Amino acid sequence: MFDALSDRLEAAWKKLRGQDKISQSNIQDALREVRRALLEADVNLQVVKDFITGVEEKAQGAEVTAGVRPDQQFIKIVYDELVQVMGDVNVPLAQAEKSPTVVLMAGLQGTGKTTATAKLALHLRKLERSCLMVATDVYRPAAIDQLITLGKQIDVPVFSLGSDADPVEIARQGIERGRAEGVDTVIIDTAGRLQIDEEMMGELARIKETVQPHETLLVVDSMTGQEAANLTRTFHDQIGITGAILTKLDGDSRGGAALSVRQISGAPIKFVGVGEKVEALQPFYPERMASRILGMGDVLTLVEKAQEEIDLADAEKMQEKMLSAKFDFTDFLKQLRLLKNMGSLGGIIKMIPGMNKLSDDQLKQGETQLKRCEAMINSMTKHERHDPDLLASSPSRRRRIAGGSGYREADVSKLVADFQKMRSLMQQMSQGGGIPGMPGMFGGGGMGNPYPAGNRPPAPGWRGYTDAGSAKKKKKDKKKKGFGNL
Structure with missing residues (x-):
């Protein structure tokens, strides 16, 4: 995006x-x-x-x-x-003083409303808030079944009375069930239409009047561009919404919706959907989105995504292994799978400041190289993963791994050689030796430097360097230590 x-x-x-x-x-x-x-x-x-x-x-x-x-x-x-x-600041989801907090989801058909309901429930569950989802979409075929399936996937219960019941009554009984079970938040998934009509608005208004929600969130497809802002304003004027969820921001969205919704409708964007997976929902932070738009990355979101996946005790053990050069292929494989759990390589890379210049071809090449590494490591024995030196001294082992993974022996040899260089580099860093030059890991000499000399990313200019002389000195010092043009 x-x-x-x-x-x-x-x-x-x-x-x-x-x-x-x-x-x-x-x-x-x-x-x-x-x-x-x-x-x-x-x-x-x-x-x-x-x-x-x-x-x-x-x-x-x-x-x-x-x-x-x-x-x-x-x-x-x-x-x-x-x-x-x-919108200046992030506007968090409301939480009622007396449970349950009621969240009403609204939107047109095809915007990803039902999926967004499950995504929001999972997000709240990660915050240790118990949830109940209520299925009131009795018009779209399999809408109720979809929500029930998603509920099982994220381990969140779903309340439903079937497709023959009145949506207003379903919503009312859903709130009563949530109150009886003592859940923190009840999320009501309402029916959408292909367009705004009186029937749709009337039903939504009746549900809202009955359940008195603390939040009314409009789910908007960001692919609709500036029309997303007009849609938000229409719902806000007729129903009264407290915020919006922008979906499909990971697609070919040109960004117009994110820049227009708050200004045109007056309603804040509270969450953005950045993928099809049920975990792909993020709170909306204007300053982070501005950084992404300007190619400055989004380190805070990257750290938060990592914190969700990384266990602190495991991270400390891994750091100790790296610095003592005991990092092996088993550890490396664990890191690769952790990276995959955080999302696509392209999505993660572009959160790193200065890396937005990597082309799609370079990112695809990086994805391919990671898959190759994983395939070759999976073809190793447990003993070989724990002792990479065995592979360095045994051509027959490398040939067997190459045959098992479907790659050439030369590919396996390069993986082993690069891995040993990386371990040696980590050991030198732990001993205060600096970085003597990063080896080209993952084949093909790595991804290369996205910024040729003289074409630096703009962000550091106003964030870090306030003195031109010191900036030049830092650049020279980096070259002496082997950073090259990074």
Whole structure:
């Protein structure tokens, strides 16, 4: 997501490179590029106009900090404006003083509403809040069965009275069941329609009046672009919603919905769906989304995803193994599977600052290399995984592993050689020897450096380096230690 928007915005920064200060004359080309980028991302026209006006006013009155280039200062201004447009701060889900908290899910058909209901239930369960899902969609074939299946998958109960009952009565009895069982949160999945109509709105209004929800969340397909904002406003005016969930942000979404919903509808985005898996729901943080849009990564979300999967005690043991050069193929395989549980390699890589420039082909190559590594390790015996040196000294073992995994002996030899280099590198780091140069792990010399010399990612300019001289010194020091162009 946002790749095209990020590329367009980078073209705007280039308009200011080489300038010694921000002025009325030299920001016009940059603003024109920003305007074009937002329109192509399907951001609402009025939002674009207000955004450009805000950026222009702040840019003209900005003083460029010593050691920070005008283009970097401009990026900071655009970042701040993006955060403001998307809502400044994260708006958490409400929690009633007296249980249960009632959450009403609404939306058109095909937006992923039923799946979003299960995703939200799982998210709350991870926060140690017990949930009950209520199936009131009696119109769509298999909607109730879908929710029951998802409930079994995430171990959350589902209340249903079948497809012949009145949705309002189902919702009412669902709340009573939740209250009787002492659950923290009851999530009501309502029926959607292919379009907004009086019948749909009337039923939704009756359900809302009956259950008096603490949250009314509209599930919106982000692929609809700026129309998502108009849809949110319509629901807000007619029903009254407290927030929105944007789905399918992992697809070919151009980002217009994320930038338009809050400004047009007045309703905050509370969650975003970033994948088909039931775990793929994230709280919406405007500042993190702005960082992703500007290609600065999203380290906080990456850390949170890792914390969900990593056991602290296991992490400490793994660190000790790495630093003492006892890290083996069994540990490496565990790390590969942990990485897969966190999501796609592309999604994880793009959360790392400066890595947004990796092409889809490079990311696919990385995915392929990881699969090759896993296949070759799976073909090793338990003894070989624990003692990689056995493979280094035994061509016959390497040939057997190559035959079992379907790859060449040369591929196995390279995996073993790179693994030994990596262990040696970790040991040198633990002894204070610095990093003498990262070997090309996973074949093909690694993924390469996405930033050629002289084309640095913009973020560090305004986040870290406030003195031009010190920035040059840091660059020289890194080269001395073997970092190259990273």
